[in-house]
Amino acid sequence: MKKKIVMFFLIFSLWGVIWSFPQDQPQSGMQRNIRENIFTLRALRMTQALDLTQEQTAIIFPELNKSEKEKAELQQQLAGEIRELRLLIRENKAKADEFEARVNRIKELRKKIALREEAFEEFLFNQLTPVQRAKYIIFNIDFNRGLMERMHRAGLRGQKNK
16 A cells, blocks of 8 residues: 555656656746646645644644655756756767766656655654545545646647647
């Protein structure tokens, strides 16, 4: 079960990475706003879905905000590393050890993101009742699934407009 939870967090992180490097360009203000709006929506829906008390909210949200900022910074670094890797591949002039070093940095950043997510979840679960933990698991699955579906639909609409 823990592996499934981690997988959903990874999917959410991967989504963040995707938004942080569209078309190999730095993150724009609009994309940053989208990310912030999704974070806000997720926090509000989580509050409702878990029936958080004011005390729980006051404890959890500062840590959630800190976690998201740290993950966003790591994802931005990851996006830069991926851009550099794409450039190395495109130029086809790099040596094998240069590719290996870049791949290792990417793997390390991905690991750091996953560890940060696990740390937040552990913190969160220490603040929740058993029922709220169960609700969180369901909330997280449903929210991420809905987000992926909306992104897919938006992508399809974007293709029709081209």
